[in-house]
Amino acid sequence: MDDLIDDDDAEEEINNSNGKMDDSNEEMDDSNEEMYDDSNEEMDDSNKEIDDSNEEMNDSDDFSDEMEGLNDLNDDDSDTEIDSVDSEDFHGAKFEDAVNETLDDSVLQWPNETYREFAKICVDYDLSNQAVDSFINFFNKNANLNKSPLPNNSREMHKFMNSIVSPNLDFKKKHIIDFEGISYNLHYRPIIKTIKALLQKPDITNNFILKFEEKRQANTNSRIFSEQYNCNWWQQTESQLKIGSRVLSIILYSDATLCDSLGNIPSWQRNKKNAKVLLGYMPILQSKNQATRNSDNFQKLICKVIKRCWSILLRPIMKLDELELNIKNVQITFTPRISVFLADMLEANAITCTYKSANCKMPCPSCIVHIEDLNNMKISKGNITLRTPNSMASVIQNKKAKENLNVYEAVLPDRMHHLDLGLFKYMLEYTQDLLIEQCGNYAIEEFNNRLAAIPKFTGLKIFNNGITSVQTADEYRMIIKVIISIVDGLFDDNDSRIIERRSKNKNPYISSTRLTSVYFFFVHMYIMSRNEEFSEEDLIKFEDLITIWSCEFVEIFSRFSPSELKLPKLHSWSFTTETFETLHKYYVKIPYRKSNKKEVMNQILNKVRQKALIESTTKSVKQKVGQLSSKLYDIRFSAFENHLEIFQQLEILNPLQLEGMENLLDSLNKLKDDILLDKVDSFIRLYKSATIKSADIIHADPSYNKVPWFSDVAIVMDTTNATNYTTDQGMCFGKVLLLGEIFSKSSHNTAKFIFAMVKWYDYCEQDDNEDSEIYGCPRLTLLKEYDVVPLESIEQAVHIIPRFHKTNQFLMNRNIF
Structure with missing residues (x-):
C-alpha cells in the first residue's frame, strides 16, 4: 500500500528518490536507470545517426539479448489467464444495453433525506465511527422523536452504503503477479462502466459535445482552438467514421491512481472533479533488496506489470470498433479514441517505453533529440525527428503498432509536474544561488521577509517561514501568483556591498530588472498556458513567449546547474494540460490516512465508493449574494458626534478601522440626497465580511485569525465620479475599511442602505523610469480620500501588493488565476 502513497504525490512529489541529485536527475528516478527501452533503440540498423547512442546504451552487447525478456510484453493478443479480459468488461457497449440503460435507481434509495444528508457529512469529513456513534446517541436523546431518521450506529450506516448495488461504481480485482512472496493485484473498474458513470451525471450530458465545431474570431475570422472538438485531428477522425458514428475522445491519466475523462466535455466542466472518474489502482512492484531493484530483470518485470495492467484496462475499447451510449435518453453510436495520456515525465517514459536515466542520450518521450540540445530552445522544428509508431516499430514485437493510437503524440505533460514542481521550482532554487553569489545572505532574508508580508487574499497562502517552507505543488503555484512583487527591486544594483562582490566575481552580473523580467516572462507564459482558448495568432505568440523565457x-541560471539546464522538461515544455494529481490525494492519501492500516486496500475502495454514492445524490446549493456576516457593533447614528468616546468604549485599536470610523460620518453626509436618514432613530451596524455579486467574500476584519484583513476591491464608478480618478475599464480600486448597513428601529430593523467604506487608490503618475503599468500590473498609490459606496457597486475582490522598495506604491496583481 505504501507504494500508492509515495508515488508522485501532489503534496510530496519531489521526494528522496527523484529529489535533489543533479538537476537533470530531478525529474527522473535513479532506480530506473536500466529501464527497458532507450529512445536510442527505436530505429533499425539503417539509421546511422543514432548508432553511437545505441552502443552506449548496450555497452556493445547484443541488443537482442536485452530485448529477449520483453518479448511477451508486446504479445497483445495473448490469451493467458492474467491478460484475458472478462466478458463483463465489455458489458454496456451494445445497442440493447443503451436502450435499456437508466440511472441506477438503487443509488437513490436512501431511507430518508435526513439519513442521506447525515451520511454525506460523515463521509465528506471522514468522521470516525466513535464520533458518528456519539452524535447519533446525542441526537436520539434530545430530538424527542418516536422514530429516529438516523441509522442506529456507524456500523449499520456503512453496511447500508456498502450494500447499495451500483455496478458502475464497483471495483474488480485482477491478479497480476506474485513477487517475493507478495501478490500484486490490479483493482479497477471496467472502462466502459466508468464512461457510463460519467454520462449518468446531468451536468456532464447537458454539456456533452457530439461533433466537430469550428470556432473563429468574429473580427479577424482566425481559427480558435479551445477544445479538442475544435481541432483538426477531430475533424479528420470524424470524416473517416461510419455515417452516424461520433468520436468519443478518451483522456487517461496514469499514476498509482488511474483516472479518465472525455474530450467531448468542455474544459470548463472537465476541469471539475466530478468530470473525472477513477479507473483503478495500479500495483507498483517493490523489492527490499537494492541489488534486485537495480537489476535488468526487475526493471523488465516492472514493464511486464505495467503492460498487463494497461492491457486489461484498455482491451474493451481496443477490441471494440463502436460503443452504444445513452446521451439524454438518445442512443448514439460512438467510435472510441484515446486522445490524451496525461503523465509526468517518469510515467511518460514508461508509457512510451523510453529510457528514463539521466545518462540517456535521447530521453524525450516525444521526439529524438540529443541530450546536448535539451537546453537549445532555438532549435528549429525541421531539425527535430518526432517519435511515431513507424519509427519505433523495430522495438515493437512483430511490429504490432496499434492503429489510431500514436502514443508518442498522445502523451502530454501535466502542468503540475512540468512547471510547478519542475521548471519553476528549479528557477527558484537557482535564484537563491544567484542572490547569495551577487548579494549575500541579506538578499535571501529580504526575499523571505517579502514573502511573509504579502497581503491576504482569498485562496492565497502566506508563507511566514519563508521559501524553505514551500514544498507542495499548490504552494509553488501560490508563489507564482506573487513572485513578481517579491523580486521587483529586490536588490539595488548600486549597493556598495553588491559593487564590491561584483568586482571579485568573474561571472556575468544579472541586474535586478533582468531578474524580475525573467520571472515576468515565466508568469506571462504560465498564465497563457492556462488559457481556455487559443487563436492562431495566440499560438504563435505563445511559442515566441516560450522561446524568450527559456x-x-x-x-541566467545555467551556470548553477551541473547539467547546464539540459533538462527533458525544458526541452519538451510547450502546451500542457490540467493535472489530475489532486485526485491521487483524494483517492489515495486521505483514505489511507483515515484507515486503520489493516486490509488497507479494501478500506480505500469502500471509502471511494461511498464518496461516489454520496456525490451522485448531492444537491447543489446556491450561495447567497450581497449578504453581510459576522456582526461587530451596533452604533446609534447620533453617537458619532462623540466618536472618540465611542471608539474607546468599543476598544477599536486597529488603525485602518479607526481611519474608517473617523471618516464615516463625513462620507455618509455626501450621500444625504440619496439616502434619507433620521439621525435620532437610525443605527449603523458594522460587520466583518460580506459576499458580493461575483461571489467573492470581502473583509473588513481587525482580527481574522488574529491577523487584520481589509480587502482591496474593484468598484464600478458612475460617470460623475469616474472623472476624478484614472479608471481601469470603468473600475476604480479601493481598500475596504468598513462594511455595514443603516437601519432604524421604527422600520423593524430593515436595512435602508448596505455599504462599504473605502479608501481610494489611484494610478501613479508616469515618470521617466516607469510607466503607469509595469510587468502587466497597474502601478497605484493610496490616497487619503474616502467614500461610502453601495455594496452592490463592488465588482470583485482584487489583490494589491506593496512595492516593498518604494514608498506608497502598489501593484494591482493581475497574476491571480
Whole structure:
C-alpha cells in the first residue's frame, strides 16, 4: 500500500528518490536507470545517426539479448489467464444495453433525506465511527422523536452504503503477479462502466459535445482552438467514421491512481472533479533488496506489470470498433479514441517505453533529440525527428503498432509536474544561488521577509517561514501568483556591498530588472498556458513567449546547474494540460490516512465508493449574494458626534478601522440626497465580511485569525465620479475599511442602505523610469480620500501588493488565476 502513497504525490512529489541529485536527475528516478527501452533503440540498423547512442546504451552487447525478456510484453493478443479480459468488461457497449440503460435507481434509495444528508457529512469529513456513534446517541436523546431518521450506529450506516448495488461504481480485482512472496493485484473498474458513470451525471450530458465545431474570431475570422472538438485531428477522425458514428475522445491519466475523462466535455466542466472518474489502482512492484531493484530483470518485470495492467484496462475499447451510449435518453453510436495520456515525465517514459536515466542520450518521450540540445530552445522544428509508431516499430514485437493510437503524440505533460514542481521550482532554487553569489545572505532574508508580508487574499497562502517552507505543488503555484512583487527591486544594483562582490566575481552580473523580467516572462507564459482558448495568432505568440523565457532562463541560471539546464522538461515544455494529481490525494492519501492500516486496500475502495454514492445524490446549493456576516457593533447614528468616546468604549485599536470610523460620518453626509436618514432613530451596524455579486467574500476584519484583513476591491464608478480618478475599464480600486448597513428601529430593523467604506487608490503618475503599468500590473498609490459606496457597486475582490522598495506604491496583481 505504501507504494500508492509515495508515488508522485501532489503534496510530496519531489521526494528522496527523484529529489535533489543533479538537476537533470530531478525529474527522473535513479532506480530506473536500466529501464527497458532507450529512445536510442527505436530505429533499425539503417539509421546511422543514432548508432553511437545505441552502443552506449548496450555497452556493445547484443541488443537482442536485452530485448529477449520483453518479448511477451508486446504479445497483445495473448490469451493467458492474467491478460484475458472478462466478458463483463465489455458489458454496456451494445445497442440493447443503451436502450435499456437508466440511472441506477438503487443509488437513490436512501431511507430518508435526513439519513442521506447525515451520511454525506460523515463521509465528506471522514468522521470516525466513535464520533458518528456519539452524535447519533446525542441526537436520539434530545430530538424527542418516536422514530429516529438516523441509522442506529456507524456500523449499520456503512453496511447500508456498502450494500447499495451500483455496478458502475464497483471495483474488480485482477491478479497480476506474485513477487517475493507478495501478490500484486490490479483493482479497477471496467472502462466502459466508468464512461457510463460519467454520462449518468446531468451536468456532464447537458454539456456533452457530439461533433466537430469550428470556432473563429468574429473580427479577424482566425481559427480558435479551445477544445479538442475544435481541432483538426477531430475533424479528420470524424470524416473517416461510419455515417452516424461520433468520436468519443478518451483522456487517461496514469499514476498509482488511474483516472479518465472525455474530450467531448468542455474544459470548463472537465476541469471539475466530478468530470473525472477513477479507473483503478495500479500495483507498483517493490523489492527490499537494492541489488534486485537495480537489476535488468526487475526493471523488465516492472514493464511486464505495467503492460498487463494497461492491457486489461484498455482491451474493451481496443477490441471494440463502436460503443452504444445513452446521451439524454438518445442512443448514439460512438467510435472510441484515446486522445490524451496525461503523465509526468517518469510515467511518460514508461508509457512510451523510453529510457528514463539521466545518462540517456535521447530521453524525450516525444521526439529524438540529443541530450546536448535539451537546453537549445532555438532549435528549429525541421531539425527535430518526432517519435511515431513507424519509427519505433523495430522495438515493437512483430511490429504490432496499434492503429489510431500514436502514443508518442498522445502523451502530454501535466502542468503540475512540468512547471510547478519542475521548471519553476528549479528557477527558484537557482535564484537563491544567484542572490547569495551577487548579494549575500541579506538578499535571501529580504526575499523571505517579502514573502511573509504579502497581503491576504482569498485562496492565497502566506508563507511566514519563508521559501524553505514551500514544498507542495499548490504552494509553488501560490508563489507564482506573487513572485513578481517579491523580486521587483529586490536588490539595488548600486549597493556598495553588491559593487564590491561584483568586482571579485568573474561571472556575468544579472541586474535586478533582468531578474524580475525573467520571472515576468515565466508568469506571462504560465498564465497563457492556462488559457481556455487559443487563436492562431495566440499560438504563435505563445511559442515566441516560450522561446524568450527559456533562452533567458538558460542564459541566467545555467551556470548553477551541473547539467547546464539540459533538462527533458525544458526541452519538451510547450502546451500542457490540467493535472489530475489532486485526485491521487483524494483517492489515495486521505483514505489511507483515515484507515486503520489493516486490509488497507479494501478500506480505500469502500471509502471511494461511498464518496461516489454520496456525490451522485448531492444537491447543489446556491450561495447567497450581497449578504453581510459576522456582526461587530451596533452604533446609534447620533453617537458619532462623540466618536472618540465611542471608539474607546468599543476598544477599536486597529488603525485602518479607526481611519474608517473617523471618516464615516463625513462620507455618509455626501450621500444625504440619496439616502434619507433620521439621525435620532437610525443605527449603523458594522460587520466583518460580506459576499458580493461575483461571489467573492470581502473583509473588513481587525482580527481574522488574529491577523487584520481589509480587502482591496474593484468598484464600478458612475460617470460623475469616474472623472476624478484614472479608471481601469470603468473600475476604480479601493481598500475596504468598513462594511455595514443603516437601519432604524421604527422600520423593524430593515436595512435602508448596505455599504462599504473605502479608501481610494489611484494610478501613479508616469515618470521617466516607469510607466503607469509595469510587468502587466497597474502601478497605484493610496490616497487619503474616502467614500461610502453601495455594496452592490463592488465588482470583485482584487489583490494589491506593496512595492516593498518604494514608498506608497502598489501593484494591482493581475497574476491571480
